[in-house]
Amino acid sequence: MRRYLHGLTVWMMVGLFVLPVVWMVATAFKSPGEILNAGARLWPEQISLSAFERLLAGEFPLLIGNTLLIALMATGLSLLVSFFSAYALVRYRFPAKLDGAFLLAVLVIKMMPPIVVATPLYSLINQLGLLNTKLGLVLCYQVYTLPFCIWMLLGFIRDIPLEIEEAAAMDGAHLFKRLGFVVFPLCAPGLVATAIFSMILGWNEFLFSLLFIHTPDKFTIPLYLANFMTEDGTAWGELMAAGLVSSLPMLALAGYMQRFLLRGFSLGLK
Amino acid sequence: MFQRTLLVSALFASSLSLNAAELVIAGRDSSYGDALQFVVDEYQNQQPDTNITLVKRPSNGLYESVVLSMREQTGNYDVILMDDTWAPEFLSNNWLSPLSQQVEDEDFISASFDIGRYPNASSAAYAMPMVGNVAMFAWNRALFEQNQLSEPKSWSDVLKSAEVISQSTDTNGLVFRGVKGNPIVTGFLPILWGFGADVVDSEGQASLDTPEAKQALEAFLAMKQYAPRGVDVYNADEVRDSLQKGSAAMAIEVWPAWVPNLDNPEVSAVVGDMEIMAPPAEVGQPSPMLGIWQLAVPADSNNKAEAEAFLAFATSAEIQKALALDFGMPPTRSSVYHDEDVVAKYRWYPQQAAALSTGKARPRIHNWAEVESILGDFLQLAMMGQMSAEQALKQAQRRIERVIKV
């Protein structure tokens, strides 16, 4: 009995949380006429797919691929680099507290509003000839994702008992072999959790793509979404439909990785 | 046989097009974006070898993007669409490329064309006027007659009429843009100018601490009581909707792009009722505000000749007529203003052409964006009652004095 009462409370909370999402889905399925007349209605009178049709006819599918590729590449790069550096920071006490200084610097970068670096970064990316390219964005996103990944992975790697590695070393495994076959599998859940958050960061990034991308065929999803909000008003149907569709890959990813997500966190932060 | 010749020549043409021109155009979103898209499509019909990419950005984003690009000389853009208030900054930094004599044409209304010349009104042109925006004043004649009111000639008349209408009907007396920053400033400027004051004097110094400016701001603040609730966050679409729904009797500032549907029975409740005219003045002659959207070629473009050809095409009489009829874009050529089809569709165009030719540009200073933002901040504080008119102007004056660059 108490269990059901408890369940009821939680589901009521869930219901409250999900209301804006319901409105979003409903608006995505409303016909343009209905959106204008009844902004507050929670459910469409008649299901209309017109917003989705207009989306799919345009460059939206291409841009989803673009953005996914950029987010994946940025996350991959960050994970690889941060895995190495987090390992080094955990296992080795650098002279003159350099490791501490490095971590503090990373934290400062994490705290820094991206706007602060945007202008100088623009010059840099331009000199590298990477304006308006995927690679340029992947590099820029490291400003967000790399500090985050380093701080996340630090905890996970710290939890791997030194003894396991020592045993492997006895058997003759050198550093890179140990990294690949001992450390990596042991903190896989942590890597997954970190990857999801980093994917979300890359998927939703707005400022850098706004400044560094200038042709529509290279737009990322957030830039594309921004186009639905103009001085003439907001194209609610398209905006909500695009918002819905573009959240699905992330949802699928997170849904699939749910168990890793939970396990990942608890391992890392014990 | 004929077909084969065609095929061969087509092949020949396509092999030539290996070195075909490529143009990247930085433009606006919304209706300006649709209009530009139309021009691009038409141009490509005529010049199939030219490869055009059109980038549509909201006004703020467009400004940021072109400034960053021209400063770093990336050569990203070959044609840019720009607000006339950006011109002093772009020109003094040598970011734009001068156009040839050929683009000049007597047909352009000179106030709109000369704004693209630098350093003075007889120098070379650096930009061509695509959209001849000029701020107008809108009032509902039917409602005025119903209340035995006559055409408002001064801002005092406006205030009085607003009071009468608000008291005797359900309609709000007037409406304006109250969002801070650019909207509230452009909403206020016609009143400020109407009282004979200005943000910047003829020497380029801040001039907001004058009695005239104070009168103007007090009149503006008095108008708020006759405006709809929440006018502090009204922007273009809210003003347009209030007018179309008939829920406001006057609009202090309307731009041509907002009004093409006023006579369209599908969306408008006030078909035939509204009058669009140059804004009233309190002292002297009215000075309607120019808001020209210009096309220019950045100095770092790699396709200047092709870009200039596009500019000439986009501002031709033929295109301007189509843009006016299909997109409600106000022309900058007097021949188009007098075109029968155009006048038949927009009965206020003669007044608009007159307003355009006597139009006044916003202060030609380098950092108008910053000055405008400061003024906008303090105007809104006054509007919300957190400061008196005098305090707000004093504070704005002090801050603007410090940042102004002529």
Added chain:
Amino acid sequence: MLFESRKQLTLLLLPALLILGALTLYPILSVLVNAFGSVDYASKHYLFVGLDNFRELLDDFFFIAAVKNTFVFTVVASCAQVLLGLWLAVLFHRQFPGRRFALPIIIYPMMLSTLVCSSIWRSWYHYDFGLLNTVLTWLGLPAQEWLFNPDLALYSIALVDTWQWTPMAFLIILAGLQSIPKDISEAAMVDGARPLRAFMHITLPLIQKQVMLAFLLRSIDTFKLFDKVYVMTGGGPGNATETLSMFVYKYGFRFFNLGMASASALVMLLISMAMTLLYARKVMKGGKQ
């Protein structure tokens, strides 16, 4: 024995050092230099002006308001998110029917683009047609000026941020709860301790680290608040929702006034460094071999 040479470990750190150095060292240095100068944006001409920019900042009505608003928003939003997240995590810690389905739903807002989030709520907050006022009126309560009442606007934005980001705090804390060994929580129950007391004295100390982490991550992000304000109010009405990020953006990208933008960015950096120094110290002490 474990490490053939220290060089190898240093080598591992190198890529991160290079990437972060290349991307941020130059920007941060230029912020430091520009904060004390007057920079002509077009010619890149630099003039040293000492503390002038900072003097001007302190004199600026809107900067002071931005500092205040940012501070209020950070405290209110991050506390709300951590507390709500904590409560939800406790609820989810126990089994209930359909838990597997409830979890993805609860964390969904986090996956949405911020632009979409802000637009949904901007529509809900609409004075005449918004869902919230419709409900309020239906309940016989007065309609609220969610986004244009200067005393309310900042909290309206905080509500949106809380909706979107509570899931993050929730996930972190839930993970912490689930890593508590079963016997400890059962022991607390057997002891006959009352649930609230058991929670305060036994459970909470055990997940203290996660709560702290959630608080740190959320306060860093709320401190940087930008896009929600940009979409929903533009900093208005008046200066009610002006934030430090908005201020830096305005000077950096609307006015291209690099001196003032850098000075305000520097102030922002200093505040956030002070904010997290305590936390960083505590974390860095932890387990080194």
